Amino acid sequence: MRRLAALALLLPLAACGGGDEGDAADGGELTVLAAASLTDVFAELAVPFEEEHDTEVGFSFGSSTDLAGQAADGAPGDVLATADDASMAVAQDAGVTGDVETFATNVLTIVVPDGNPAGIASLDDLADATWVRCADEVPCGKVAAAVLDAAGVEADPVSLEDDVRATLDKVASGEADAGLVYASDAVAAADDVDSVEIPAADDALTSYSVATLDQSQDPALAADWVTWVTSDEARAILTDAGFGTP
Structure with missing residues (x-):
């Protein structure tokens, strides 16, 4: 359903272009290194972007820590x-980055x-x-x-x-009774899991950042993607997927 919504929100993304950086070369290919929790929503956001730019968006999803290290x-x-x-x-x-933009937030849930x-x-x-959780460095x-520390809970995964x-x-x-993930992940797997809200706390909140990379083969197209994911239209899709606003 959200994929259809994304298509319906097709906007003049060409207007998102890089200004002094020049127009993005349609027909190219964009590679986005992105946190694993963005898997579903970025795939959805790619649909109108690919249509507007006559391009393909490829993703490498994984741990933010690992991807940032690779980019560095x-x-x-x-x-x-x-x-x-x-x-x-x-x-x-x-x-190796251009200007960094905060485009979403997320909150931990059970x-x-x-x-x-x-x-x-x-x-x-x-x-x-x-129960299970992500590794300490992720x-x-x-x-x-x-x-867990703020709540005074001592429980080993x-x-x-x-x-x-x-x-x-x-x-x-069903391999685990519970896990600690982001709210957006619970939304993405709604048919297979239930979620138990953790009382609001600053410790449970995280922010998502996006930036172009200096090694980009198409800086203008990369800049257009950043502008797209920080737009009001993209924010509506992110919100529907369980993300918060910056």
Whole structure:
């Protein structure tokens, strides 16, 4: 349904062009390095962009930490989108990014298999459950550790996953009683999981950043993607997918 909405929102993206940087060369190909939690919504946002620019958008989804490190080392790519400021800073400090824009926020939530067979109702219940979260060096792992610490909950996960989608998959498949993921991931897997809200806390919130990369083979097209994902039209799609506004 959201894919249809994205097509309906097709806008004059050419107006998003890079100004002094020149017009994007239609028919090219764009490579976006993006946090795993952006998998579904970025695929959706690509539909009108590809239509307007007569181009293809390819994605490399994974841990923001890993992708930022790869970008900093000069790995091929046109755009970097991370799930936290610290990861983007790695690429910034390496001098490989253009201007950095904050385009969305997200909040941590508990996901459980459909029907919540273990009866998880709060973070406290994780102490007696088989649960999973992201690894400590991954943005969603850092947020999870901070949330648990702030809540005074001592509960060891049975595994630490490479990224938020791997964490979600463990729960959706029934391998774990619960997992800590972002609210947008719970929305994306709504048919397979239920979510248990964590009481609002600053520790549960993360911000998403996007920037062009100096190694881009098409800087104008990369700039158009950044302008698109920070637009009001894209923000409506992000909101529908469970993301918050900056």
